[in-house]
C-alpha cells in the first residue's frame with residue numbers, strides 16, 4: 001500500500017553535512033521524494049509537532065534543539081513508506097537500539113541528537129504532513 005511519511009533531518013544532521021547521506025539512503029531504498037524544504041522551525045510548530053512529548057522531562061531540551069538551526073523536512077512516498085523509513089533510521093537510541101547499517105546506527109551516539117525523525121504510524125504521518133506541508 002502506498003503511503004506518505006514525514007521525515008526530518010534534524011539540526012544536528014544539517015550541521016554535520018549529512019543531508020545528502022540521508023536523502024541518498026531514502027532514494028536508494030526506492031522511496032520517492034514528494035517535498036523537500038530547508039527551514040528553521042518556529043517554536044509553535046516545534047511544540048505542535050512534539051505535542052505528545054510535552055509531559056516528558058526532555059521536552060524543553062527537545063524544543064530547544066529542534067529550533068536551534070535549520071533542518072530539512074521531507075515528504076516521502078512509497079509502499080509501506082512509514083515502516084520503510086523507520087527501518088532506514090534505526091531505533092531511537094543510536095547505540096542501544098539502532099544497529100549498524102541504519103542512519104542512527106552509523107552516524108549518531110546520543111538519543112537527543114539522533115539525526116532524523118520519521119512518523120511512527122499512519123495517524124502520525126497524516127497529522128505531521130498536514131503540519132509541515134499543508135499544501136501537499
Ligand code: CMP
Nearest residue numbers: 053058062092111112113114116117118
Ligand atoms: P524523534 O523520533 O524525533 O521523536 C521524539 C524525540 O525525542 C526522539 O526522536 C529523540 O530525539 C528525543 N528523545 C527521546 N527520548 C529522549 C531522551 N531520553 N532524552 C532526550 N531526548 C529524547
